[in-house]
Amino acid sequence: MTASGRLSAAVPDLLRKRSFRRYWTGQSISLVGDQLSQIALPLVAVLALHADAAQMGWLATAQLMPALLLSLPAGAWADGRAHRRRVMIATDLARALLVASVPIAYVLDALTFTQLYAVALGIGALTVLFDVCNTILFVSLISAERYIEGNSLVNGSRAMSFVAGPSAGGLLVQLFTAPLALLADAVTYLASACCLARITPVEPSAVPPSKGHFTAGLRWILRSRVMRATFAGSATVQFFNFTFHTLFVLYATTELGLSAGVLGSVLGVGAIGGLVGAALTGRLVRRVGIGPAVIVGFAAFPVPLLLVPLADGPDPLVLSLLFLAEFGSCVGAMIVDISLGSLQTALIPHSLRARVNGAYRTLTHGMRPLGALAGGALGTTIGLRPTLWIATAGAVMCLVWVLPSPVPHIRELPNTPPEPAHGAPSASASASSPSSG
Template sequence: MTGTLTPPAVDRRRRWVPELLRRAPFRQYWSAQTVSLFGDQISALALPLLAVLGTDAGPAEMGYLTAAALIPNLLFSLLLGAWIDRYPHKRRVMVLADLGRAVLLAAVPVAYLFGVLSLGQLYVVAFLTGTLAVLFEVAHSTLFVSLVHRKDYVDANALTNGSRAMSYVAGPSAGGILVQTLTAPVALLADAVSYLVSALFLARIGPIRQTEPASPGGRGLGIGQGLTFVARSPILRSLLLGTTTLNLFNYMFSALFVLYASTELGLSPGLLGLVIGAGSVGALLGAAVTGRLVRRLGIGRTVLVSFVLFPAPLVLVPLAGGGPTPAVLGALFVAEFLSGLGVMMLDITVGSLQTAVIPERLLARVTGAKRTVNYGIRPIGAVLGGSLGAALGVRPTLWIATVGAVAGLLWVLPTAIPKLRELPEPDDHAVTG
């Protein structure tokens, strides 16, 4: 009697668990990503607070601390991407990167406890953890394609990006509670532990030789092959130009948004936090609906919708200036919610499309090349936004940023992307050398 009831009960439970998460290797990979993302949000709050409260850092020092974490993307993405493609044990690199970041972050509260913490140490920690983050990210794309079938790329990206969206919602709150109750140095230990847990999940995936593609042959690192492939692949080239254009203007917007909302619109920090939180809620919804949209509209049309839905609602921000407070808040909530929905759709669809187009043997090199361009344009956009804000005024610059960001769509429209229903095969014609 019991045997006849068990299968239906199991089926009912399985309906609530996505099919990919029923597969142990992907479940371990997804769990590692999820734990690490939550830890990152804690550090994003705790490390700057520790710099301010523990070392009396000023505005210039805070800028240097941020730059120290970002510079490795510009310095090492190409080199590490080329090396990772030649190194056969990608997952081992990811585990070591997690362990290295855990040690670096754990050293900060130890130094604080003994009264020897300095701003210089925080710079070094930010730079080295940023470097290990680059190493982890360029390696993880090759592990991803080893664990996920091509037909499941969109669903798998939706799950991992859903974890990212959830971390944006819950991570800062958890970080704030930890900092307030246990102090910033102890909060950093939580992120260190998250990296240890991530390394444990990755180590449990299975034997490396069964889950990772073989190392490519040939001489030299082939550093230029990633950039060459991007330049020669019509799909990848247009996507990179489109997202880079969007990032340039979006970081112009981001550099001025908090200043505009707090000074010109008069929002309190609490209200500003709620507004920003609306973007995280929109991102959660985006992670939930993108797979369905792709199946209904096709991958190409969903990409086009995403290129519009991410930046276009943000025009409500400069448009809200001068109105009554309820109307201003309503406009900002709608803008952040819809933009969060759009950015998640864009991350999932573009990420899936790029992964499908790149041959496995070039994944790390091309990932490194893309990171160099995409991360390189972000500080440029921020500096340009600040300069234009000082010269033209904050609100006119926000108009330029929000309208200009939609121009990223123009790189994608004339290509074959809008006609794609399914993910394409790897673009082997763009491979050289």
């Protein structure tokens, strides 16, 4: 085989399809930018504005609250639109402008917590709209039998962003200060918009609003045993994980004494676990089945984070524990994201896709601001380390919901249920699928 033939064979089939390749490229770039801002925005608050635990909690809440308030109406709105890709492009451009406003205000010596909260709130709202449209665009570019492969590629990019983003973010913060590092994030949103502008998928038809249109997705979730169980497990993880992440940067920089560059490097190297998880998930699904893979992911994601509040002592020991926590958690995150995402994608009818996604985000992502508020309040009241113990132990309780459910018994991806008439939940949507148990 020639060198070019070996290279071609090494390229996944989906990436040979131009539309999916452009979509995947835009997603990959944007995901790196998300990781840049995830470390840079809290560091802006800590290093430039000298935030305390309560202010860190409010900042995280501002970015996460739109998921609770807007996901349901955004999903209903997106299902009624015919051109979701255009909406995604508009949200990318708007997020680029919002992120760029922070370094501009910093250079002008006009940056305040009020602006930081407003930017976080705006980014959160636009991200909700982008994500509910993205679920529809994804199935417009890929056939059902390729869901695991497609999710593996997208989540593999996400794993790579975990490696590159924190390291690059920490380095940029050290070189140019935290606010100026956010300019890189603005550029990634522009790149994502350009990639989306270069594809022309055939999107599912808009669903005309009808009686029950707004709550159809929520009702469909409540009728499915699989969706109910995975919602409860995801909600538990989301609440406690964001209690944890609200205080993690503050804990690492103040109590553990790590610099931005060292913290970013440790997280970046540890995030290689995400690449391992993305590479292993397909094999795991083939060996044990899609449902058991979901259970493995739910367990492997929160358990390693128990090492973070345990970190203490000499710097090499602290850094080793943080690395192991990040590595193990990233392996678990990729397994659960790919396997659960593929299972849910296969279960949801096309005509309900954005509404179900919006309702699911309301129920699960809505836990994030509540977790962030709890983190800020507990961190102020009982201290950072005790709060991290509560957060990491609490996240493991997600298994209480999914273990007794039908999920462990599902071996294959089910066929997508019949399309409900006029967007109403179909009785067969749960009865004819493994979600009925």
